[in-house]
Each structure stands twice: as structure tokens, then as C-alpha cells.
Amino acid sequence: MSKDTRISMAVVRRLPKYHRYLGELLRNDIDRISSKELSDRIGFTASQIRQDLNCFGDFGQQGYGYNVKELHNEISKILGLDKQYNTIIIGAGNIGQAVANYSSFEKYGFHLKAIFDKNPKLVGIKIRDIEIQDVDELSSYLDNNKVDIAIICVPRLHAQSVADILVSKGIKGIWNFAPTDLQVPDDVIIENVHLSESLMTLSYRLNERNLFED
Amino acid sequence: MSKDTRISMAVVRRLPKYHRYLGELLRNDIDRISSKELSDRIGFTASQIRQDLNCFGDFGQQGYGYNVKELHNEISKILGLDKQYNTIIIGAGNIGQAVANYSSFEKYGFHLKAIFDKNPKLVGIKIRDIEIQDVDELSSYLDNNKVDIAIICVPRLHAQSVADILVSKGIKGIWNFAPTDLQVPDDVIIENVHLSESLMTLSYRLNERNLFED
DNA sequence: TAGATTGTTAATCGATTAACAATC
């Protein structure tokens, strides 16, 4: 499934979109597609699609195009969706609860195993059959359970100290919803979801085109 | 506050981060900063920082650097955070409720005015003093109220039809949390938050570096 | 075989970084 040379983040961030569009083609019982047709749907150029896919292998066939099922499957593997991940959520406020309830991540192999919060009013409450634990138990939980991805949903000022605990226990993947940039060693991967940055980008663009006049 | 020539999205997506770091400097009573010092904190090169800021004006001073308060204020204006926006949420499920409860958007000028859902069990419930309305009332609400930004939090299959209503009523800004790409006219701005794409990028990177072995 | 479409190289475009004169 692999060629060499480092894959750029620009390419990586397009992969989930390929995965999504191919999944949709599958649901519509379309079993082959050319880079040109895919381009028309997904909005990347055909040339870019072929370049992107060729980073990972020769999935197409001249004169034919790509087999949808096969390509979807390959991209799943490239994204690591053929594996299972144990996840935990730290912070059971608005965002934490929303993510906890987002059960559709399960189908991609992400299994929520535990939820932590420091608010005594939340500790003990169950979300999707998982009882919220006191965050003081986070360390000992990590000593006794394999966790692949930790999801940080605590307020900004607590995020770094939570990250420090996670790192000290060997967690290598952090999905960070706190509006701050976490300091972690190089071998720990952070994926940020900065909602206010996204919203600010939207307001910038509204004003830029003079679409917004008060 | 402006120079000419179109600003690239690469620059635009860095602006909220400048805003955030400058806000932090302000809170720490630091009143001037050089591009070099800011570079050390924010992680962009000093050269890039100067280039970015110069897209919008000459905010610095040779030999001195930048005045933190002034620059923060300028970037606020550039991002349109000096204005007020009426927002509505369509879809009061997990994500919709989480965003509705996220009151910190208010301080940037984003005011939640209405929430819609089609589930009769949710209609009538109040979130932050706002009563969830039946989505059938969306059209007439838009006829009678000025809305600047609509936040789509409905399931994938309903997202496009909601977007169609919004567009037909003249909404120009959509913050889309549904895992799909919406079709809208060129003058409507869409900002997507695709959580599963973000999570898949994380799992890709975990596997890429062989940090994840099952 | 002829037509279609890939994989891949080369050309272009855009974004980042380096360098330095201008100037506070």
C-alpha cells in the first residue's frame, strides 16, 4: 500500500474527502470511476487526484479508471480505518458530551472507553453507558488500560496539564478541542479542532467580500 | 486597514491564531512585541509574520516592533470581530446543543438568536433561554428576522435541503457541521467543520509514523 | 485494434523564507 517519500499534509487532508466520496459512490452502486468523473464530483482537478493517489500505489488501470470498492478499501487502510482505537474523553462539558454522544465514530473503529471530568456533579452520570469518572483517576486509568487516542475537551487553562499527564503515560494521539496550542514531544501527534478560529475565518470572509453590512 | 490584492486562504487561516496569541500577550500585560519574539511563541517564521501582517497595513515600527494592543485591535477589525452577528442553529442534536451552549462566541460578537429542530421532543425546550422551534418555522423566521450566519447541525442527508432554504432567504454565511459538501451559489460563504475528517487525519498520522501498533 | 485513461515527468503557479535597505 505504500510508496516512499514523505506525504505532505496537503495530500493527507484530502484523503478523508476521497474516502467520503468513494463511500457515497459505493452506496449508489457505482463500481468504477475515472479521475475525470471523480474530479467533477469532488472538485479537485483530475490531475491532482491521480497525483494524490499515486503517492500510495497504482490503484487505477489505464483505459478503465479506478474500481470504487477497491479504492475505497485502500484509502480506508491508508487512513488506518482498518484498525481499532481505544479513545477516552477528558472534559464532559458541552463539547465533550457532544463528542461522546457522536456514536458514528464507532463505525470507523474509534471506541470510546472512558470519560473524565472534575465536576462532582457530572461524575457518576452515564453517557452511552459510560460512567463519567473523576479526572483524578485519569492517571491510574491510563496505567491499567490501553488508550490510543485521548480527546481533550477541558477549558483552555486546564488543557496543558491534562496533556502533560497523557504524555507522561505514553499517549501518542491527542484530539484537542481546547482553544490553545499544546506543548508535547515530537512523537506525540496533535490534531486540533479550533472552533473559534473556524468561526473567525467565516466572519473574515463575509466581510472581505462586503457581503456583510451592518 | 487594507492594502489591495487578494489575500490567500493560507494567510486568512493564520489570522485567528495571531488574534489569539496577541490576546494572550495582552492578558500578560506585554505591550510590545517584535516579529522575532512572536515567532518564538507562535511557531511561524518572523519573515512570514511580517509578510502576513503587511497584507493589511503597516502596523509595525522599525526598531520597535509591534504595539500589542494596537495590533490585536487591528486584527480584530480585519476578522470582522468589531461587528455584531445574528446567528441561528438548525439541528439541536449533540453538536447543535454543544454549539448553542458555547456562550464564549458571544464575546466575539456572535449572538445566538434562534434554534430549530424537527424532533417534537426537542421543540419547546430552552437552551440558554432560547426556545427550540420547529424547523418548519425556519422560512418564516428568516422572513422576519435578520440573520447573518446560519449554523447547520442537522444529519448529513438533511443538510442540503436546509442549505437550500437558507440560500433562498438570502443567508450569506453558513457554518456547516454536517459531514457533506453543500452546493450553494458563489456569493454564499461556507465554512466547514468536518469532525470525522479531522479524526481520520489523526489516525493517518498515528499509523504513518508507526506510532500505532495493534 | 482503437479509445480511454492512467502514471509520471515537466511546467507553472503560489507560498514561504532569506536578505537587506529604509527608518524609527
Place this chain on the structure above:
DNA sequence: TAGATTGTTAATCGATTAACAATC
């Protein structure tokens, strides 16, 4: 004034697009 640091131009780097030979 001398030192610091900007604004801005030029150089480099990387990503996208175009082109086309290879081949199914």
C-alpha cells in the same frame, strides 16, 4: 547616533496543473 527591527524585494521551496507516453 547606533542598534534594532520593520517593510519589501528577490530567491527558494513546494504544491498544483498540464502534457503525454505507456498500456489496458
